[in-house]
Amino acid sequence: FNARLDLNKICLRMKKPLVEGGTVGFKGHVQIIIPEGSGLEYKDREREIDNMVETRLWEITEMEYPVYFEAQKRIEELEEEIENIKEEKITPLIQKLRKEIELVFDWKHAPELLDQTPCYRCLVPIPPADDKLVAACTLKGLPRNRNHCVIKAEVNFEKEFGHIPDLNDNIEVLKLKEIAQQELNELRERVFNENVPPEVRESLTQEEIEEWKKNIKETFGSDYNFEEMENILGNKIAAIQTVSSIISSIESQEALKLLFRVKGRNIGPPMDPPYVNYNGVYGQFDHLNIIKRDDCLACGNIEGxxxxxxxxxxxxxxxxxxxxxxxxxxxxxxxxxxxxxxxxxxxxxxxxxxxxxxxxxxxxxxxxxxxxxxxxxxxxxxxxxxxxxxxxxxxxxx
Ligand SMILES: [Zn+2]
The missing domain is CATH 3.10.290.20 (Ubiquitin-like 2 activating enzyme e1b. Chain:  B, domain 3)
Known part of the structure; x- marks a missing residue:
């Protein structure tokens, strides 16, 4: 505690932001601290103004704004009326439906609803095509997108030098980049010729032709850079360590609860809905209600x-x-x-x-x-x- 208090003081004095975090048992917290004068932007101006307007509304008196209070009173009356209508006409129906469902729930719905979730395959009915397939295909066909060009370049590289490029060797990556760039240029050229055949080209102004070329260039992206070769061939998307650790921590937490449950002990309910997205950019968790597919190839009633x-x-x-x-x-x-x-x-x-x-x-x-x-x-x-x-x-x- 003392270390944290000291650190807090130092950060305030130095006008540096601080992220504090801790866990106690199964609860955790994270606090961000932005001292006055740090030069960082934090809150949204419009939202703060809205909040203050809201506060002001609470402070005004009936003497000042009788119309506002009249309106509020009328709203309250209407809300009471809504409640009465619900009570009289809607609640009885809800109770009736509930009784009906309760009668059949245990045998009709509980087995598939209560104690199972959709499986992994429910979300991936058709697995995306493997990179190997695209690679085999580039041998026969023409690259149709940016990634194909790099895969094709790898194939060409191997043909020319007798081995696949070593991505740790800068000279080889540069050579690969050069070949891929050549493929990309040819792809742009092909698409240009498909869209603007010679007979059409005659009727276009130089500006219109340049416009076409610019659009095509934008469609397939700018020239390659060094890192892209490795990312495409290694099929690597830059892993963000912080996000990996957040996700793996949540996984461990859920695994722990499930393990206890398997052993007949309850230390808390497993995550429900069973799927959560975490967005590290906005610090937001979104739970998704996923659906079990009857035609799932893994858990559904389709076999073979x-x-x-x-x-x-x-x-x-x-x-x-x-x-x-x-x-x-x-x-x-x-x-x-x-x-x-x-x-x-x-x-x-x-x-x-x-x-x-x-x-x-x-x-x-x-x-x-x-x-x-x-x-x-x-x-x-x-x-x-x-x-x-x-x-x-x-x-x-x-
Ligand atoms: Zn399934």
Missing amino acids: EENVQIVVPFDADVGYIFEAMEISEHKLDPELWMITNPMTKEIYWNPYMPSLKDPNIKLTALKIKSNDIVTLTPLGKALIESEIKKYNVVIAFM
Whole structure:
């Protein structure tokens, strides 16, 4: 305590802000202290003025502002009337509904409502496509966004130098940046040509053309910097240590309560709603009411299905679907799986029918668009052996 009191004094004298924090048992607090004259902005001017107006309202007398008091009295009367209406007409209905629900609650709702939460998969029905998929795809296709350019650059780097770039070696990262920049320039050029073909260009002024180029540049972002290479390839988003420690602390706290509960002891209810977002920028916690999905592949009543997202190049063919599935760790034998359109039931691939067994048919020729879903179902031996009886595959064009 004395150390804190001393520190407090020193900070006040030095006009330096102070963050004080402590925990007692399961409670914790954080206090921020901003001394007068620190030069820091703290409160919002408008809100403080509003607060003072509010305080002034409490201080005025009936002599000064009779109209205000009349209005307040009228509001009170109306509020009383509202209460009476509720009591007479609404409360009886609420009581009736409550009785009805209570009759069936224990057997009808309690099992799925009381003692379980949605699972992790409920929130991630279709896992995002793996970076590996995009990487495999860049070998065949053209980069369509900023990240693709870097992944493509890594592939090109490996082709040229015989090894993947060492991100700890500045010279190699610079070389990689150069290759990625080249890809980005080509991407901008391609998009420009797609949007402003030569015949259109003739009718545009120099200014309009520059405007187009500027817009495209903004769409795909500015030139690369050094750190970006590492972030994209390592798929790293700068981790903020302070936020990690806050989140891990909350996790530990919840784990502790659950562990005690497992052992039959109650040291407090687990977090409800079971999901919390913490925003370190505003210091705000938001609890989210998440919903358990009946069609959840992990905890729902659907068995033997799996959702997968794959990334394919624009000119991908039917055979590539199996390649992409293999890269996303669902290796399927093309001789034993059928591909269909779940909406129209059109068959895209059936190994048992020679006329429907052409791996070189382009997906675009089959009118498959980006984010369309195809269904993969097992045949013959796979039908018996595969645990998964149906893949719902989202096809994303790169
Ligand atoms: Zn679930």
